[in-house]
Amino acid sequence: MTMKSLLLGAAAGIAAIGTAQAADLPMTKGEAVEYVKVCSAFGPGFFYIPGSDTCLKIGGEIRADYRVFGGTGFSRDDNRSAFGTQGRIWFDARTETEWGLLRSYFQINASGRTASATGLGTQNKFEVDKAFIQFGGLTAGYAHSFFGFYDNDYGNTIWAPYYAESSTVNLLAYTAQFGGGFSATLSIEDGRDHRADNTFAPFQNANGDLVGYRRGGQQFPDVVGQLRLDQSWGGLAVQAAIHQNRSGENFSIDTDGDGIADTDVINPHKSKVGWAVGATALVKIPAIEEGHFIVEGQYANGATHYLGSGNTISGTSDYYLAPVGVFGQGKAGKGWSVVAELGGNITPVLNANLVGSYIDTKYDNAWGGGLDYGVKEYTIAGNLTYTIVKGLTVGLEVAYTREQTDNSLISAAEGETAAVFKDVKRNVWQAGVRLKRKF
Structure with missing residues (x-):
């Protein structure tokens, strides 16, 4: 027998043994592949998270x-x-x-x-x-305020300001549906998210009196309620809110420059409840794709944040305190605002919106000495948005804002020098372009 015959015989033997052992091994299948499935229950773009029933x-x-x-x-x-x-x-x-x-x-x-x-x-x-949870009628987390719905559902300006509640706040709310498009919402919202301003530095007014305001901590949150009707022709809503105004600890300043804080108490303890009411009306225009006309107005006393006062050129506070012993103390800001919008698609690729808004706020004896502070401001804005390809748009907007401030603080006091107040008028226009890619 030759060496070649021996090698071939050995190889055949080893192969036979391997085949016999392989026959004794259990047969296994490859891991199942779980593919992503489209979820059509909630509209386009949703998919099932693999291994769950969540879209x-x-x-x-x-x-x-x-x-x-x-x-x-x-x-x-x-x-x-x-x-x-x-x-x-x-x-x-x-x-x-x-x-x-x-x-x-x-x-x-x-x-x-x-x-x-x-x-x-x-x-x-x-x-x-935003970061919130919804379960049935419950909404919890960081979501848009339930005071009005213009800003959340429309608000189609690119940059231009308008005067309405436009804040995302921490809240806990419940919405009950009664059928026929009618619903009611009760929302408990963090009042710190509804403050138009926080602190005014102390100064001397025209009479030499110390004036100042430091906001205190929150005791109870804002309470917001809304009744809303949604129909194929549009919708209606009425809303109301209560808001606490509370001053902080007393504080003093060094007015004579001797390095020692004077004993003048310029932040008297006050705690008052402000309120706001509003209404919204929406009319859909069926002759135009996404055509709509919407108007929202509100009145507030001690809760001017709900007017959109923080969107004005100057920015205004919910509350002003007059100095101690000067024509009373604790004067709440009050006023009203309105916003209206007309918009829709002129063509399938060209959208247009025209927005007008006005705000009027007043603070009686805000600076003491009988000096009332007030802000009146309006804005008119128009924009066009063109869809270049699906998901890519270019928008052009032009806006004009005019503000009149009564008894505006021009300069603060140094030593015994009193502050200066005067009426101020300002005009601002802006224009710009926005490129947006949405996916």
């Missing part, structure tokens, strides 16, 4: 803004042109349960190189836009 939608957009400003009242520290970029991403998860829809929504915005008025201290800015 998820992930979306986002990039905004690139380019603006110019003009008008009166500008200083060398103010920008006359400004560029900005913002990225947004959101997650919408929904599950049908035997108790109703369970939903969670989260959105975060990231602004690139946000600049101060002078361009110093630029930085990237990340902020939570």
